[in-house]
Amino acid sequence: MKGYTWRISLIVAFIVASVLYLTPTLVTTLPTWWTDMMLPKDKIHLGLDLQGGTHLVMEVETQKAVEGSLDLIATDLEDSLTTDNLRYKSIARVGSDKVQLSLYDRGTADKVQAVVKKKYPDMELIPAIDEGGFVSMQLRINEKEAQVRKDRAVAQALETIRNRIDQFGVSEPVIQREGLTNIVVQLPGIKDPKRAIELIGKTARLEFKLVDESVNPATAATTGLPEDSEILYEKRTDPATGAVSETPIAVKKKAIITGDLLTDAQIRIDSQYNQPYVAIDFNSTGARLFDQVTAANVGKRFAIVLDSNVYSAPVIRERISGGSAQISGSFTEKEAADLAIVLRAGSLPAPVKILQNVTVGPSLGKESIRKGLMAGMIGVALVFVFMAIYYKVSGLVANFGMVLNIFFLMGALSALGATLTLPGIAAIVLLVGISVDANVLIFERIREELRLGKTPHAALDAGYDKAFLTIMDSHVTALITAAVLFQFGTGPVKGFAVSLSLGIIINLFTSLVSTKVIFDAFLERFHVKRLSI
Amino acid sequence: MELLRKTNIDFIGMRKISFIISGIVAILGILGIIAIGRGTANMGIDFSGGTSMQLKFAQPVTTQGVRDALAKGGLKEVDLQEITGGNQMLVKMHSDKTAANVEEILTQQLPQNPFTVESSTEIGPSIGEKLKKDTLVAVALSMLGIILYIAWRFDFKFGVAAVVATMHDVLAIIAVFYVMHKEVNILLITAVLTIAGYSLTDTVVVFDRIRENMHKSLKDPMVTIFNRSINEVLSRTIITSLTTFLAASSLYFFGGEVINDFAFALVVGVLVATYSSVFVASPIVALWEKAPVPAETKAA
Numbered sequence: 001m002k003g004y005t006w007r008i009s010l011i012v013a014f015i016v017a018s019v020l021y022l023t024p025t026l027v028t029t030l031p032t033w034w035t036d037m038m039l040p041k042d043k044i045h046l047g048l049d050l051q052g053g054t055h056l057v058m059e060v061e062t063q064k065a066v067e068g069s070l071d072l073i074a075t076d077l078e079d080s081l082t083t084d085n086l087r088y089k090s091i092a093r094v095g096s097d098k099v100q101l102s103l104y105d106r107g108t109a110d111k112v113q114a115v116v117k118k119k120y121p122d123m124e125l126i127p128a129i130d131e132g133g134f135v136s137m138q139l140r141i142n143e144k145e146a147q148v149r150k151d152r153a154v155a156q157a158l159e160t161i162r163n164r165i166d167q168f169g170v171s172e173p174v175i176q177r178e179g180l181t182n183i184v185v186q187l188p189g190i191k192d193p194k195r196a197i198e199l200i201g202k203t204a205r206l207e208f209k210l211v212d213e214s215v216n217p218a219t220a221a222t223t224g225l226p227e228d229s230e231i232l233y234e235k236r237t238d239p240a241t242g243a244v245s246e247t248p249i250a251v252k253k254k255a256i257i258t259g260d261l262l263t264d265a266q267i268r269i270d271s272q273y274n275q276p277y278v279a280i281d282f283n284s285t286g287a288r289l290f291d292q293v294t295a296a297n298v299g300k301r302f303a304i305v306l307d308s309n310v311y312s313a314p315v316i317r318e319r320i321s322g323g324s325a326q327i328s329g330s331f332t333e334k335e336a337a338d339l340a341i342v343l344r345a346g347s348l349p350a351p352v353k354i355l356q357n358v359t360v361g362p363s364l365g366k367e368s369i370r371k372g373l374m375a376g377m378i379g380v381a382l383v384f385v386f387m388a389i390y391y392k393v394s395g396l397v398a399n400f401g402m403v404l405n406i407f408f409l410m411g412a413l414s415a416l417g418a419t420l421t422l423p424g425i426a427a428i429v430l431l432v433g434i435s436v437d438a439n440v441l442i443f444e445r446i447r448e449e450l451r452l453g454k455t456p457h458a459a460l461d462a463g464y465d466k467a468f469l470t471i472m473d474s475h476v477t478a479l480i481t482a483a484v485l486f487q488f489g490t491g492p493v494k495g496f497a498v499s500l501s502l503g504i505i506i507n508l509f510t511s512l513v514s515t516k517v518i519f520d521a522f523l524e525r526f527h528v529k530r531l532s533i
Numbered sequence: 534m535e536l537l538r539k540t541n542i543d544f545i546g547m548r549k550i551s552f553i554i555s556g557i558v559a560i561l562g563i564l565g566i567i568a569i570g571r572g573t574a575n576m577g578i579d580f581s582g583g584t585s586m587q588l589k590f591a592q593p594v595t596t597q598g599v600r601d602a603l604a605k606g607g608l609k610e611v612d613l614q615e616i617t618g619g620n621q622m623l624v625k626m627h628s629d630k631t632a633a634n635v636e637e638i639l640t641q642q643l644p645q646n647p648f649t650v651e652s653s654t655e656i657g658p659s660i661g662e663k664l665k666k667d668t669l670v671a672v673a674l675s676m677l678g679i680i681l682y683i684a685w686r687f688d689f690k691f692g693v694a695a696v697v698a699t700m701h702d703v704l705a706i707i708a709v710f711y712v713m714h715k716e717v718n719i720l721l722i723t724a725v726l727t728i729a730g731y732s733l734t735d736t737v738v739v740f741d742r743i744r745e746n747m748h749k750s751l752k753d754p755m756v757t758i759f760n761r762s763i764n765e766v767l768s769r770t771i772i773t774s775l776t777t778f779l780a781a782s783s784l785y786f787f788g789g790e791v792i793n794d795f796a797f798a799l800v801v802g803v804l805v806a807t808y809s810s811v812f813v814a815s816p817i818v819a820l821w822e823k824a825p826v827p828a829e830t831k832a833a
Contacts, residue, residue, distance in 0.1 A: 049791070057660060194633070355657040357632075364587065364651040364791075371789035379783035383776050390534045390772070423723065426784055426792050430727075430799060433780030437734065437773040444769040470741050473686060474734035480678035481730030485723060488671040493723050500727065 004524075007517040011404070014509075018411025025414060044414045047421035047495050050369050052362035053188035054196065055491060058161075058352040060181050065153030065350035066146050067096055073120065073139070074099050075254065080119065086112055089134055090227075097146065099139040103128075109135040150181070153349040158183055161200055163345035168199055168338075182355070193359045195338065203307050203351045204342035206259030208293075211301040211313055215250035228253050232303065234310035236330045249310050251303045256293045261286030265343035267336045270328070276336035277328040280343060287323025295319040304329075306339075358491075372425035379432045380406075387436055391443050393532035397515050398439035405435045405510040409503045418502075421495025431503040437474070438511035441467040443533055456531045460519055464512065471512070478504050540764045544811055545756045545819045551812035555701055558805075562704025565711030574711060577718025580665055582658035583627040586635060587651040587790075590620040594646060599624070599639070606638030616790050621651070623790075631655055668722050675726050676700075679733065687740065690821045695736050698814035702732040705805040706798050720795040728802030731777070735770050735810035742766045743815065759819040763811055774807040 024030060025043040035041055048055050070093040077099070078091050089102040101116075103109045109128045116125060116137075122145055128137040141149075154177060161183060162175045174186035190196055212229040220231055234247045264281040282290055293302075294316050303313040304327050311329035331339065383402065387395035406428060413420060446463030454462065479501055486497035522528070568574035578585050596613040599622055603611050612625040624635055632653040639648060679699060683692045706725050710717060742762040750758060763770075781803055785796035 059659070353657070354655070355660045357653070357655040359632075359650070359654070360652040361650060363589075363649075368789055368791055371787060375784045375786075375788040378787055379780040382779040382783060386776065386779065392534075422791055423720065423795065426788060426795060429784050429788070430777065430780050433777035434731070436776050440769055440772050440776065441738065444766075444772075470734075470737050473737040474731070477679050477682055477733040478727075478730035480682060481675045481726045484671050484675045484678065485726055488667045489719075489723065493719055496723055
């Protein structure tokens with residue numbers, strides 16, 4: 001039998017490669033010459049189910065982003081009509097895709113129509129109609145434009161979330177867009193998942209609104225509110241008892257300054273009361289606006305509103321120029337630090353809804369690895385002993401193939417940067433059993449050929465030849481399902497599919513080539529009268 | 534060593550019994566699929582949406598104790614399952630109550646028994662809907678792939694029988710889970726698809742031998758050829774399954790709680806796959822081949 005040198009070289013090459021790729025995983029600290037020689041230094045990636053951590057799927061409520069931009073258009077139109085001296089009754093968003101303008105007469109309506117057309121050429125203008133003594137006109141955002149805004153909102157949310165996570169400090173986070181509206185976030189090894197989720201999911205829309213002193217918030221429910229005002233609540237937690245109290249405050253709907261005008265936010269500690277607060281700095285536009293507003297409203301109160309919750313409502317004592325302010329409220333140091341992070345990273349363009357939250361504690365992950373290894377070792381031992389007893393020396397050859405199979409698979413997983421999950425470990429254990437199957441088919445065939453009176457050599461070749469097609473069949477169908485699982489599975493299931501399909505492909509090599517070359521080499525060196533099978 | 538030297542069992546002759554058994558299993562499996570489709574089976578939260586948590590208590594707990602504590606806090610519809618060893622408890626809810634609710638209530642109600650949350654999973658209904666759709670596509674694609682491969686590899690009769698045997702194995706796993714009221718989740722689907730891919734191995738071994746023998750001895754009656762073929766390959770059918778069975782059962786016994794059901798599905802799958810190659814796939818072809826008049830002319 002000639003030509004087994006190249007097969008042995010190939011096996012040795014694979015062994016060397018696997019050792020190289022597995023060393024970083026098995027050795028705690030790599031020697032410096034290792035990294036100097038540019039040898040692989042990545043460990044096998046562990047899935048969140050094994051190393052612990054949080055996997056989040058969030059949906060950006062993109063419709064809200066569209067509504068938000070329509071609200072902005074309404075405010076903007078109010079401003080420009082006021083500057084153009086065009087009188088209007090009201091301008092507001094109606095439904096999810098329209099802005100409605102209500103005007104006093106036809107003449108103004110025509111002028112307004114011209115202004116609107118010039119300012120928002122992309123919007124669809126629905127002709128004005130007379131309605132109960134007023135002229136009403138509607139602007140509609142078209143489907144395509146709305147889609148663009150939705151898309152932008154998701155991209156922006158992704159960026160903001162990435163910013164927040166970076167500032168929060170998580171090692172190797174995964175932040176990805178999935179589908180049209182979803183964002184997937186993976187935070188490996190995170191210790192306080194609740195805090196992280198709160199930080200990521202907060203819209204963090206910061207607004208400064210003037211307090212409407214003409215309204216008594218306590219009786220507003222019965223007496224009614226002016227159209228441009230709303231009731232918001234200030235939540236206070238008593239640090240001693242933990243009781244939460246809610247105080248209603250009437251504020252103007254229109255925000256005078258919003259969070260996009262911030263340049264920085266930092267946590268500080270009030271030296272007098274030892275209370276944490278967040279110091280914020282505005283950019284030049286914000287500073288100018290803040291200066292104007294405070295100058296015009298000395299003695300009045302303004303409310304600092306975050307996501308429709310009033311943090312505090314201080315009295316403006318004097319004009320504040322310089323563009324700094326502070327947000328105080330009843331929060332802990334951690335809460336203040338997180339607030340500073342979200343303000344720095346910016347607000348989300350639309351609220352996000354958490355669709356899926358999978359959190360695995362680190363101890364469960366360790367336990368899973370331990371048990372998975374245990375099951376694997378027992379599986380290997382059972383199969384090993386069985387094969388050795390049943391097929392004697394040949395069984396040992398098959399066992400060698402099985403061990404190679406697992407070893408190459410681990411090396412391949414490491415080299416490809418694949419992620420090992422608990423079901424992935426299960427796939428490897430299962431593979432221990434499947435791995436020797438090919439050899440069982442071959443050996444049974446060899447036994448048959450030997451019974452027909454063939455020489456060991458001829459029986460061996462015939463066994464490998466005739467079992468080949470059957471082995472291919474079972475491998476191909478197993479690969480079909482593994483490929484489908486890979487395509488559709490997420491996280492753990494994908495890990496299963498990767499381990500299984502790689503293992504099955506490698507098995508073709510280890511069970512057909514590796515075991516055969518051992519037999520060939522042996523039969524050539526020694527004159528064998530009887531096969532130990 | 535040899536397990537079986539030379540057997541001479543009349544497998545095809547046992548078809549009446551085996552068809553009845555397989556028929557019942559298949560019907561149960563179909564009932565299980567209907568129950569899954571209607572959501573009345575024991576659905577995992579990955580399909581139905583909801584919350585599941587694994588809690589580890591400092592001291593021993595009973596399901597009744599945790600159930601009472603949760604009920605006092607206003608959480609009534611809860612599935613609890615004790616995990617053997619380590620004072621652990623699985624909490625599953627299909628409502629929109631969150632893991633934070635459970636934590637809060639248990640901290641208040643069981644102050645003397647502190648606990649840690651080993652894992653928690655919250656899944657919104659929309660994710661479940663998407664997963665259901667994806668699963669249907671995945672199952673359909675796998676089946677189509679296997680059928681196409683079989684169609685290419687075998688002639689018609691053998692192909693149909695192989696497909697029937699594969700379907701049988703899939704239905705059998707679902708039937709067992711349905712009858713035992715075990716949870717239907719994405720890991721079960723993974724196990725089912727894995728077995729669907731694996732199950733063909735045994736069938737192919739038997740079929741290959743049948744075809745070989747059909748070419749060798751044209752005079753023998755079909756039933757004889759089939760029985761001889763199955764008997765000839767019986768030991769390898771059993772041994773290939775046995776090795777996989779050993780691996781799957783060590784997963785079942787030692788792999789831990791998280792993949793216990795998954796390993797169970799694999800164990801069941803390996804067993805039924807072996808059974809079906811001998812008792813389902815082969816008899817179908819044997820009966821079909823035995824029919825003296827080709828099916829087409831008979832129909833006409």
